[in-house]
Amino acid sequence: MGLGAYVAVSAALFGLGIVTIISRRNIIYILMGIEMILNAANINFVAFNRFGLTEAGSLEGKMFAVFTIILAAAEAAVALAIVLNVFHLFDSIKPSEADLLRE
């Protein structure tokens, strides 16, 4: 399998992530959609590192992927804390029901 296959999978994952975020009304699914986008980027980083234009022995792409995993974890932690607080106050985790701030 060459680079093309990896990039195709990652593009598909990216697209699915965007579709999930747009179509789902539940905040947990939206957060999952964001995770999918981050993982799509990860596949790209690792695949480009292996097959792409990088110099032999370079670890930049893999390093980037490792840090992205950490970022995703940190973001999920903060996001869930915020969601929990919203759930306490609104009794719902649908973003559409938290609508005090609008025109």
Added chain:
Amino acid sequence: MNDYIEALGYLAPELALTALAMVILVWDLLKKGRDSSHLGYATVAGMAVIAWMLLGQWDSLGDSGRHPETILGMVVIDRFGTFFKLFTVGSLAVVALYVLFDKRERKHGIGEYYFLLVGAAIGIFFMVSTNNLLLLMLGLELLSLASYSLAGFHKGDKRSAEAALKYIVFGGLSAGVMLYGISLLYGLTGTIDLNAMGTGSEGVGLAAQFATSPVPVAVAVVLVLAGFAYKVSVVPFHFWTPDVYQGAPTPVTTFLAVASKAAGFAVLLRFIGALFMVEGVQETVMAYSERIGLLLAILAAVTMTLGNLSALRQTNLKRMLAYSSIAHAGYVMIGLAAMTTQGFSAAVFYLAAYYFMNLGAFGFLLYFEGAAGSEDVASLKGLGWRYPVVSIAMVVFLISLTGLPPTVGFYGKLVLFYAGVDAGLAWLVVVAGLNSALSLFYYFRIVKSLFLAQADDKSGDGEPGLGGLIAVLSVATIVVGLFSGPLQRWSDSGTESLGLPPLEESK
């Protein structure tokens, strides 16, 4: 080993900031009682020390304005970064004082408030001083994660919770999209260093790639720009701004509108400068740079127009200022769209002008929330006569935001428009001029409400400390406007250290 120790010397401001964050966290655990104002004063004192270190760093950088080597292969020490670090330190000190001086906010001002603010500043410090996309992304996320938590800091308040929710959903999405764009850029050029990406080793720079495969390059660049556009709230990625600014605690809104936005612009300037303004690139692939310039110019025009038109309809002062900050992002974009060193310097200068007037305007908002217990423009009625000093200060900020002399906002707009016309963007400057006139309508509504109506006797007392700080900022708005030379030289010197073509002695 010695390399590392030497490198730590250059990272002294960052290390000091990190140490301050740790001290705040531990001190907060050890303290007795609920009062944590000493942590706020420690934050302000820490900012003064770090500002002093940064000024030393500024002077130590020679004529080129930057350190010849990249520290640890990642951190770039140049005057551009130092300028924005000073900016951050300055706004953080004012925000911390806002929290300290306002008694409603002080109630919430437990140690974590200051800890998160300092944490956000650490993120800004790293993101403005690197050409490495990995470190840039980490800095950006550190800033974002701290900002999400700060936006939801009033835990029992529904609006604050909702603001945090909206912020993290849109923020997470934009960070993901940007990361995906970065992964594509990495694939196209084989490097995550912006300079290497721009110039290209062995002919695989972004410009050369654009010549052979324009579509992937365009997709990657647009995805990354979307992430930046979100951070600086440029249309069409602005829709979170009014909700988050309105729901977040006012000092946090101030931080987001001033420090976070300026940091986003700093990174955007570095990104555009490194990828699209490389000497030689313009000749090889003209279309490549020109199209980005046109895209930025259109975004600038749409952003300022939409921001001002939406602000016209607002009755809530906080929301109005949020839209006004979107409009101002549009003005700054003129400097970016010009794609010249002069334009970049004008954008940097305008951001510095924006520092004084917007910190002041949000400070007034905080003062007025305390005094009148409401955020509506209508309930400002007649308060101008009751609190003359603060209200006159607000008038100064509004004059500056509109861009009228003798304030710093006037000179900021002047240099921006000048750079725009010089770069052949006369149409954009005309749009911006019309927009400034438009903004006068809603800014004037605030003045009218303050001074041209009778007060009803419901308002309480203002906070004297806060009032004093606002007055100082308004004096600075005028003084810096009258003597803008040093600030102009600083922004020129900072911009030149990006390695762009040097400025000509024109004016």
